[in-house]
Amino acid sequence: MNPGKYRNKITFLKREHGQDDYxxxxxxxxxxxxxxxxxxxxLGNEFFKAVATEAKVEVKFNSRYITGITGDMRIQHDNEIYEILSAIDVKxxxxELLCYCRRIPDGEG
Structure with missing residues (x-):
């Protein structure tokens, strides 16, 4: 695990349930x-395996391990939001945490 490869600042988002004024x-x-x-x-074989599962995986995020990350969460990178399809504790x-994600189109989130 090369610390220099972590160049993207991301935020894990958690769904909170609440009530509006009504x-x-x-x-x-x-x-x-x-x-x-x-x-x-x-890329390559990894992309074709993901397509075969119909999960629409588009990107992977790799970071140091973080306790509490689940597939019910999202990732925000810059102005883009990603749905976590799989969060894997590598080995x-x-x-190390590996998240396979799909970008949520603007307005769908």
């Missing part, structure tokens, strides 16, 4: 943790 349930995405990560598009060593 008592209606409102879901908001709030910051859970901001970290440095590597952001890479899927189950609690040292």
């Amino acid at each position: 008592g209606e349930q409102v879901d908001e995405w709030t910051a859970f943790k901001t970290v440095w990560a590597a952001k890479d598009p899927l 189950s060593l609690h040292k």
